[in-house]
Amino acid sequence: QITPTNTKELRGxxxxxxxxxxxxxIVPQQQRGRALSAVxxxxxxxxxxxxxxxxxxxxxxxxxxALACVxxxxxxxxxxxAITVLTAxxxxxxxxxxxxxxxxxxxxMAALATSxxxxxxxxxxxxxxxxxxxxxxxxxxTQLPMAMLLxxxxxxxxxxxxxxxxxxxxxxxxxxxxxxxxxGIFGLLSLPLSPVTAxxxxxxxxxxxxxxxxxxxxxxxxxVPPRSMRLCWR
Numbered sequence: 001q002i003t004p005t006n007t008k009e010l011r012g013x014x015x016x017x018x019x020x021x022x023x024x025x026i027v028p029q030q031q032r033g034r035a036l037s038a039v040x041x042x043x044x045x046x047x048x049x050x051x052x053x054x055x056x057x058x059x060x061x062x063x064x065x066a067l068a069c070v071x072x073x074x075x076x077x078x079x080x081x082a083i084t085v086l087t088a089x090x091x092x093x094x095x096x097x098x099x100x101x102x103x104x105x106x107x108x109m110a111a112l113a114t115s116x117x118x119x120x121x122x123x124x125x126x127x128x129x130x131x132x133x134x135x136x137x138x139x140x141x142t143q144l145p146m147a148m149l150l151x152x153x154x155x156x157x158x159x160x161x162x163x164x165x166x167x168x169x170x171x172x173x174x175x176x177x178x179x180x181x182x183x184g185i186f187g188l189l190s191l192p193l194s195p196v197t198a199x200x201x202x203x204x205x206x207x208x209x210x211x212x213x214x215x216x217x218x219x220x221x222x223x224v225p226p227r228s229m230r231l232c233w234r
Contacts, residue, residue: 037163122209137198158210171215181208
């Protein structure tokens with residue numbers, strides 16, 4: 001059921017894909033990895049800075065004040081985009097049939113399914129971090145905020161190098177390295193680790209996870225030729 005609340009969530013969910021598409025479109029192909037890393041830096045930094053800042057604002061100003069601050073920042077970002085991201089002309093309307101035709105291509109479907117499974121693995125670890133670290137490995141509850149901070153910092157670092165590595169070594173190799181890193185860490189977490197080692201291992205999931213995002217977006221843009229994309233907006 002569509003309600004005012006989840007309608008806002010749906011509109012918010014458009015920001016990430018749209019930002020990635022614009023970031024990839026306004027730079028040469030050989031710079032797409034770094035451009036997408038810059039776009040996704042905002043998402044990873046929100047893990048480290050945004051969540052604590054929002055918590056502090058809600059405690060200081062109340063939830064209305066915190067949401068008002070988010071609204072002000074959104075207006076500033078919209079103005080900055082309007083000024084800096086220039087287009088030669090207004091885009092033509094999207095042609096849904098042509099767009100769906102791209103989505104049902106086997107290679108595109110496989111890439112999208114890969115992204116879904118990878119992100120599900122990464123965010124499952126993040127969502128269940130307390131249960132994963134406290135019960136099996138004996139991490140003290142008071143140490144959990146530091147473990148989450150470490151997770152966020154490693155997310156930023158993984159994203160920071162992902163684009164450059166993709167541009168230098170090719171996006172498919174970095175995607176494979178990300179999967180290999182996640183698989184290795186999941187195997188490591190099956191061993192009897194100390195609490196600190198387990199926390200660093202879980203933080204490694206963050207680094208391997210964000211190492212995937214920008215290179216996979218580069219792969220997706222390469223899978224769909226520009227001529228095919230133009231057909232969607234004729």
